[in-house]
Amino acid sequence: MTDTLASSYDPKQFETRLYEEWERSGVFKPSGKGEPYTILLPPPNVTGTLHMGHAFQHTLQDALIRYHRMRGYDTLWQMGTDHAGIATEMVVARNLGRDGLTRDDLGRDGFIEKVWEWKQHSGDTIERQMRRLGTSGDWSRSVFTMDPMAAQAVIEAFVRLHEEGLIYRGQRLVNWDPVLKTAISDLEVVNEEEDGFLWSISYPLSDGSGELTVATTRPETMLGDVAVMVHPLDERYTHLIGKTVTLPLSEREIPIIADDYVDREFGTGVVKVTPAHDFNDYAVGQRHGLPLINIFTHVAAVNGNAPEKYRGLDRYEARKVVLADLEAAGRLVETKPHKLQVPRGDRTGQVIEPYLTDQWFVKMDTLAARGLELVEQGDVKLVPSNWISTYRHWMENIQDWCISRQLWWGHRIPAWYDDDGNIFVGRNEDEVRARHSLDHTVKLSQDSDVLETWFSSQLWPFSTMGWPNEEAMAERGFDRYVPSSVLVTGFDIIFFWVARMIMATDHFTGRVPFKDVYITGLVRDKDGQKMSKSKGNILDPLDLIDGISLDDLLAKRTAGLMQPKMAEKIGKATRKEFPDGIPAFGADALRFTIAALATHGRDIRFDLGRAEGYKNFCNKLWNATRFVLMNTEGASFSGAPQPKTDPERWILSRLAKVAAEAETHFASYRFDLLAQALYEFAWNEFCDWFVELAKPALQGDDAAAAESTRHTLLFVLERLLSLLHPLVPFVSEELWQQVAPKLGLADTTIMLRPYPQASDFAAQDYTAAEADVEWLKSMVSALRRIRSELNVAPSKTIPLLLAGCTAADRDRATRFDSQLRFLTRLESIAILDDAAAAPAAATALVGELKLLVPLEGLVDLGAERTRLDKEIKRVEGEIGKCHNKLASETFVANAPPAVVEQERKRLADWNLQREALASQRAKLG
Incomplete structure (x- = not known):
């Protein structure tokens, strides 16, 4: 048999072969027998490649699936990928750019055709990579969020929520990427500390009685100011509340209002209010009924609501002109460096604008109350449980959800407009016309926006099971597999995805989506730093599994970088950390x-x-x-x-x-x-x-x-x-x-x-056997340690003397005589009735049993004296540590009793060792 097992471990020789055999055999599919155990794969982006976060979560999910499959459960690991609206549109647009084309050159239908073409040829990379990790999911049931079945669920959910009054269209502030020209979610915004400036500007009181100094990090937005604000209890300004100031450069009068949002200790205690360009200011504006003045276009250029001089300027060019004009007017009081959190789009790296625009929203208050109830009453269990407080805080402070995106790739919003701007929502245009008695003389145009990816993802627990089509639900096992057993996901999407799945699944099906949510941490490098391309510390799981040379690793890490300095920085970091590249560890080593x-x-x-x-x-x-x-x-x-x-x-x-x-x-x-x-x-x-x-x-x-x-x-x-x-x-x-x-x-x-x-x-x-073998192991370890310390050749046999034997020791020494001789190369075993008569010997203790190996003819006695002196000194050091701990009133009073007792036992053991060593040393003179 052994000739069929290679002489050395080389995972490359069998990992891929075994996976292909498993998948071909159909063993990944549900058996249909036993209690169901289901996991939903958080659908990775179809544009993506496997990263360490994926590898981490997929390994844990696969371990759970394999374990329960072996336990006889009817296991289903529901696989799938997300259409990733923004990411996919960017990839395809970039590919078109290489041919000198834009999406507008193709038109909507032509562009969508290109996306599907790309998806067919390049979009399944991550699924192939997941297989390399050992993912044992049912690939035959894999769902893509743009598949007809999933798309039907999206349209149905939107229409039902609209009919219930939970979806509406309105003008509100959103995160806006001026490069992508679309709203984006909070998850797609990266806030990082950057160096900036704090500018102090004087706003004159309209009655000419003085001025107020306002500090801001974005002076260009003052063109849209509608108020200045102070704290209602700030005695410096209470007499001014209700008066007005004249807005510099615009010459509009705006009121002085009071709100406890103001931090009296920051700057002068006076802040500008620009509700159309700041989320906190927007909330203030809603409380005080302030107007909304948007001064930017969709590409972050100044629009017609600002004074004519600034119209058409890019936001940062406008900043320069505004500052120059303020300084010329004597209104720029101070400029000083300031650290600030800058929101950037994770796809484009551009600074995100809070932007006032018409969007589709979901009303969240009643849905969130129910979503919180389901977790607090234990229908859905968060693991670790400490995440409940974070979940509760978010659900209790939730805002209405912006679900529309100004993209072409995605689920197009099922809403139609007539020439008068009336909005009609339905599953398709024919239904809209029939429901509202609109014949074909009435021209209708469908909303050009698509739904954000999280809207379709929230339906994942039941859209993958055929909802709302009853025939598909029966075929895919909706009643059997919903709710799933556990969701494994990172804490960073608890709110964006987990909470929304809980709310949506309950609302549409009356069930919870999953029983447990196992929330993982985020994978960082060995120094605790977040993995990022700019730091050059990203690890690709496939590189760890199959290995990669330094040259290939350098090329991979610097690919696509436009800045030579950044490429040089990453290259330097890579050479330092991986001078020989990354060796192949295999999938199993990575998983363990x-x-x-x-x-x-x-x-x-x-x-x-x-x-x-x-x-x-x-x-x-x-x-x-x-x-x-x-x-x-x-x-x-x-x-x-x-x-x-x-x-x-x-x-x-x-x-x-x-x-x-x-x-x-x-x-x-x-x-x-x-x-x-x-x-x-x-x-x-x-x-x-x-x-x-x-x-x-x-x-x-x-x-x-x-x-x-x-x-x-x-x-x-x-x-x-x-x-x-x-x-x-x-x-x-x-x-x-x-x-x-x-x-x-x-x-x-x-x-x-x-x-x-x-x-x-x-x-x-086998309790008795356990105790006996633990004794044997201690004996073997002690004797091997003596042989090692004395540098006794492996082939040389040694005599063993035992002193202080109990009846149990005598019995064990007799029963394990052959094992002790074989495993430690003993020539004889003798029991001493009088330990004092023992010759000079190397000593070890097993409990209170003394093991003596006579030294004569075995070692240099002088060297053994030196060794014993050194060992006695070490043991006395340990005794000193124990004494110090036990002498500390703080330790004895605050440490658990078991810990204190353990320390006392350690002290007793060290004292026994010192006595035995001292006795042995005395025999050597």
Whole structure:
């Protein structure tokens, strides 16, 4: 058998092959049997490529799906991609630009045709990359948000909400990208601190009695000021409330109003109010009934509402002219550097304008109240639970939602206008005409805007299940798979997506979309920095899986950069961090790293050193399997083993306990603790200790013990591979295929094996064997440490003297005589009745049992004296630390009692070691 398993671990040799076999077999599809377990994939952008955030969340989702598939659940991982309105339109427009074309050259229909053409050829990249990670979703059910089924749900939802009075068209302030010429969501706005200026401007009182000094970071917007504002309790200005000032450069009189929004400590305590160009000012304007004066066009140039001199100027050119005119008029009081938060569009990098425009909105108050209720009463559970307070704050302060975008790619708004500007909403034009008795002499034009991507995404839990078409709902299993079991997503889209899915699913179906929401942190670099192209610290998961040379990595990181200085900066950072490129870690090592880092915190620091360590873990598993296969050549077994030796009983007991831990950690979404428990069991207990402890039986004279040990090795290895499969699916499958035939297993893949559970081993109680083997392990470790410290050659046998033996020690020493001799190269084991009569010897303690290895003829006695002196000094240092802690009243009073007791036990143990070392040192003179 071993000739079919390669001599070394190389994931490139089997990962892609195995995935193709899995997908071809149809095992990713729901079985239709057992209790349903469903996960909705947060649909990645069709324009996108796999990034570390995707890899992180997809790994955890896949682990949950594989685990529940093995538990016998009817698992459905609903796959799909998002049409990504802005991103996709930008990609296609950029491609057209290479041919000297714009979208306007093609017209709407021609441009949309180009988008679909691009999607067909290039839009499925991310799905191919997800497969490389091991994503075991049902690709046959994959949904694209522009597919007819999903599109029907979007139109239906819009029409119903409009009919219920929850969708309306109105003029409000929105985030506006003047390059894309569209409204964008808050999620698409990046606020970063930048260097700017704070300008102080004097506004003269209209009655000539003085002036007020106003500080602003955007002086050009003063052309749209409608008031100045002070705090109602600010004694400096209370006498001026109700009066007016004359707006410089515009010569309009505007009122002085009072509002507690004003920070009396900032600047002069007087602020300008421009409701059409600032979100906070907009709220003030609504409270005080102030007019809205928009001074910008859709490309952020000054419009006709401003004095003629400034019309047509770009906003930043207008700023220069306004400042020059203020200074000439003696109104520019002060200019000083100022740090400010600048909102930029994440796609274009342009400064976003708060812009007053007609848009479509969803009324959110009643929907949000219900969405909050569903979480607070536990119908939807947030994990970790501390996110409830953040969710509550947002839902209680929610604003109406702008859902329209001035794009061509997306779900076109199902609204039509006649020549008089009347608005008609319907599922299609024919329905509109029939409902409103409009014959074809009445010209109708459909709204040119599309719905923002989040509008369609909020319907994901049920649009993917065929809603509102009853036949499609029955075919896709709406009643069976809604609600889904868990949503895995980042905290940054709780409000944009999670909350909206909760509200929408409840509103349209009367169900919650999912039972649990496992909220992950954001992946950062090893220093805690956000990954960004400008910092040169972005990691591509595919590069980590398959490796990449330095030259290719440099080219990839600097691709598309227009600024040579930025390219040079990124190149320098890349060369420093990856002088030899990135080695191939394989998908399993990356996945295990992700699981190990998946704490319940806000940030995940990704360190390549961890990936290297978990690649070594996969290699360790590979080599241990080769050992088992070599030692079970020609053997075959069935059923569970009937152990003949204590090491077998010990490893079976540990297997039961780690299975129980795995069940607990999966249930609580503690992937970090799961990875830790499985790593400890696999590396230390199975690959190291049990493999070592099995050797005496395998090479001994007891045929029954040898045969039983072979069976146990295979059985535990097969169960270990099953435990590990959700986290490291590829290597576990490749190794399992070699182990399974020896156990007579009929399953064709490890994915269909039952996941180990503690209840599988409930009838077996090996507590005594566990204690005995822990004693044996301590003995072996202590003796190996002595051999190492004394630099005794591996081939040389040594005598062992035991002093201070209890009855249990004597019994164990007798029962484990052959194992101790085999594993630590002992020539003899003798028990001393009088420890004082022992010769000069190297000493170790196992509990209170003293292990003595006579030094005569074994080592240089002078060197041993030096070693003992050094060890005594180290132990005394530890004793001092314990004394200091226990002498601290603060520690004793505030630390948990168990911690204090543990420290006292440590002190007692260190004292025992010092006594033993001092006694040994005394014997050497």
